[in-house]
Amino acid sequence: MFSTFFKAKPVVDEASKEWIFDTFAWCIEQLDGEFFKENSELILPNNSFYPGSASSVAAMADKIFSNTLNYTGMTSWPLKLVSSENFNQKPMPQLSFESRLRGESAKVGTKAAANINSEVSSNISYKVEGEALVSSEFSSVPAAPTIDIAFHSSQLNQPQDLIAYLVQVQAGILVNQHGILPPGGKELLPQTIDLVACFMGFGVIFANTAYQFKGGCGSCNNQNLNRQAALPELETVYALALFCVIKAVDIKPIKKALKSHLNKPFRQAYKEISLYLQQTTNPSHNRLITDNG
Numbered sequence: 692m693f694s695t696f697f698k699a700k701p702v703v704d705e706a707s708k709e710w711i712f713d714t715f716a717w718c719i720e721q722l723d724g725e726f727f728k729e730n731s732e733l734i735l736p737n738n739s740f741y742p743g744s745a746s747s748v749a750a751m752a753d754k755i756f757s758n759t760l761n762y763t764g765m766t767s768w769p770l771k772l773v774s775s776e777n778f779n780q781k782p783m784p785q786l787s788f789e790s791r792l793r794g795e796s797a798k799v800g801t802k803a804a805a806n807i808n809s810e811v812s813s814n815i816s817y818k819v820e821g822e823a824l825v826s827s828e829f830s831s832v833p834a835a836p837t838i839d840i841a842f843h844s845s846q847l848n849q850p851q852d853l854i855a856y857l858v859q860v861q862a863g864i865l866v867n868q869h870g871i872l873p874p875g876g877k878e879l880l881p882q883t884i885d886l887v888a889c890f891m892g893f894g895v896i897f898a899n900t901a902y903q904f905k906g907g908c909g910s911c912n913n914q915n916l917n918r919q920a921a922l923p924e925l926e927t928v929y930a931l932a933l934f935c936v937i938k939a940v941d942i943k944p945i946k947k948a949l950k951s952h953l954n955k956p957f958r959q960a961y962k963e964i965s966l967y968l969q970q971t972t973n974p975s976h977n978r979l980i981t982d983n984g
Contacts (some may be wrong), residue, residue, distance in 0.1 A: 702960040703929045708967075711930055713874040714883055715937075718890040719983065723792040727890065728763045728983050729793060733940045734762050734892045735852045735948045736899065748844045749774065754808040755850065756840075759857045763891050764793030769837045770783075770861065779836055779840040786868050793865075801836065838864060855893070855900040856918040862887040881921035886930050889922075894931025896949050898957075901927045928953050932960035936968065937979050 703711070713805070725786040734740050741758055745751035756772040768786070789798035812862055839859050863884045873883045888897050901924040923928070933940055942961060946954055968980050 701957060701963060702932075702977075703926055705924055708929070710875060710879070711926065711933060712973075712976045712979070714886050714931070715890060715933055716872050716979060717815060718887055719979070721869060721873075722865060722887065722890070723764065723794065724968055724983070726791070726793040730764060731890075731892045731944075732762070733894070733935065733938070734896065735944060736854070737914060737948065741850070741854070748847060752842055752844075755847075755853060756842075756857060760938050761859070762893075763858060763861050764797075765865065765933065767795060767797040768792075768799055768864075770864070771837045771839050772842055772857075773841045773969045778839060780958045783838055783864075783867070784836040788813065788868075792869065815847045815939050851896055852900050852918060855888070855896050858888045858891065858896070859884060859918050862891065882926075885920065885922035885927065889927060889930035889934055892934065894927065894934050898920070898924065898927045898931055898953055899948075899950050914925075922954070925956055928957050929960045929964075932957055933979075934962050935961060936964045937983050955962060 692902060701708070716725075740762070741752065741755060743756050760766045761766075784801060787800045789800070791797040825848065838856065842853065844858075846856065866880070866887060871878070875883065885897060889893075897920075900918060900923065901920045920927075931945075934940070935945070942957075945957065949957060968976065971977055972982055
């Protein structure tokens with residue numbers, strides 16, 4: 692009786708838990724699970740992952756962007772960071788891929804417009820500009836247009852928020868270009884994009900920025916460029932814990948990196964997920980451990 696009475700409430704409800712597990716399994720199946728297994732790591736907001744300084748705002752933004760592309764596995768994608776002053780929004784091109792979707796071996800080209808999955812693309816919006824790519828190192832693949840991502844210099848005042856914004860845009864582009872609807876369909880695409888960011892290793896940064904006070908001067912609070920969190924704070928923490936369990940991450944450094952009020956639900960989620968994966972008979976959930984451990 693008393694053990695039941697004092698039992699902690701689960702971090703997320705059952706429906707959210709099932710969706711998070713199902714979507715993680717979808718990510719591994721659809722968004723280059725090999726890169727996840729071999730290359731993905733937990734990215735922390737510190738100098739180990741984002742080292743150094745730069746001589747200008749543009750140079751610092753480029754450095755952050757370059758590191759972020761490396762961690763998301765999208766260095767081979769034709770993505771370019773541009774200042775908001777030099778940005779002109781145009782339709783995003785549809786890309787094609789040979790073999791790998793992410794990583795250095797991914798080969799990116801253009802796809803005929805008729806092959807675009809409008810169900811996915813019409814429900815994801817972010818700021819991109821199409822521009823002819825000067826050259827391509829893949830002679831067998833048509834040259835891909837660049838996809839420009841806008842940033843404002845004021846975003847560097849909150850580097851963690853800038854990283855989350857850049858990753859959210861990259862995750863959105865990844866889901867858009869892949870063109871296969873995730874669990875929950877079109878209605879949950881914004882939440883899926885945030886979860887994809889956690890799948891990419893940015894769960895700590897996304898949990899820390901899931902709720903941000905956006906006060907201050909108008910020029911510093913650019914709603915067009917600030918990340919708009921779709922996945923609630925506790926669901927983001929749960930997705931972070933799932934990543935850590937699957938990847939057998941040492942969770943000790945997380946305590947210092949994560950906002951203090953999130954440490955308790957993170958530890959609880961980690962325990963809940965570990966126990967669930969030991970007991971579940973759901974084959975797709977069970978494979979999260981057996982195929983990626």
